[in-house]
Amino acid sequence: MSNQAPIGFIDSGVGGLTVVKEARRQLPNETILYLGDTARCPYGPRPNEQIRQYTWEMVHFLLQKKIKMLVIACNTATAIVLEELKAKLAIPVVGVILPGSRAALKVTKNNHIGVIGTVGTVKSAAYLKALKVKSPQTVVEQLACPKFVPIVESNEYRSAIAKMLVAEGLAPMKNKQIDTLVLGCTHYPLLKPLIQNYMGESVNLIDSGAETVGEVSMLLDYFEIAAISTNKKLAHQFFTTGSPKLFREISEEWLEVEGVTVEKVYLEE
Ligand code: DGL
Numbered sequence: 579m580s581n582q583a584p585i586g587f588i589d590s591g592v593g594g595l596t597v598v599k600e601a602r603r604q605l606p607n608e609t610i611l612y613l614g615d616t617a618r619c620p621y622g623p624r625p626n627e628q629i630r631q632y633t634w635e636m637v638h639f640l641l642q643k644k645i646k647m648l649v650i651a652c653n654t655a656t657a658i659v660l661e662e663l664k665a666k667l668a669i670p671v672v673g674v675i676l677p678g679s680r681a682a683l684k685v686t687k688n689n690h691i692g693v694i695g696t697v698g699t700v701k702s703a704a705y706l707k708a709l710k711v712k713s714p715q716t717v718v719e720q721l722a723c724p725k726f727v728p729i730v731e732s733n734e735y736r737s738a739i740a741k742m743l744v745a746e747g748l749a750p751m752k753n754k755q756i757d758t759l760v761l762g763c764t765h766y767p768l769l770k771p772l773i774q775n776y777m778g779e780s781v782n783l784i785d786s787g788a789e790t791v792g793e794v795s796m797l798l799d800y801f802e803i804a805a806i807s808t809n810k811k812l813a814h815q816f817f818t819t820g821s822p823k824l825f826r827e828i829s830e831e832w833l834e835v836e837g838v839t840v841e842k843v844y845l846e847e
Contacts (some may be wrong), residue, residue, distance in 0.1 A: 622696025678786025
């Protein structure tokens, strides 16, 4: 496979764009192929078997496009399908949970870490396990925030309603004495200003997706598959199972680029 082949990113919707934004900044030679399963978002409340099936459908789609690496830019899919994908695929597979956990352990001073995520991620306790394995004395507070993903998907993440829902959703975390909060869902960084405002400046927010790009970069070097700089414009491609218009609006605003082309795809039911 050529080093110039694209890196594939998957998410249940637009959340993985928070990972793409960081990838474009840190790895400007890499071509990005992104698939968001917006039509079936959110994944968070779904049974594990369904999340597994949907994730595999996205993976099959991207494998046909000859990706050289797969980034599961979705915590819920990482929690449930990462190990299986790593075992079965011939290309490197990166999830978002371990990089997020490492970053949290690096910055916490009081070993008291909060994790917010979807119902699926919290139920899997994937962050709790990852943090405890590395640092057993760490106290971990988990909280599911199921109302956050729909605000982001509907492009209302800057609204007054968003502010209210963030405050309401985070209330149980407010007095837990945490000094670090992992944004354990790739949609949440779009709500970062509201989350920071509510939790206060003294709480470190960890963007698990952005942390993942460091790992992607390291693996590209390790497997000697990093793309080299050429004069050609990179052919990034974005696919969604939902509305290309809404996807384009959110991606252009979030990635701060114009003329993003988004194609609609249909995955098997
Ligand atoms: N962005 C995803 C995550 O990181 C999934 C959100 C959802 O579909 O519920 O967990």
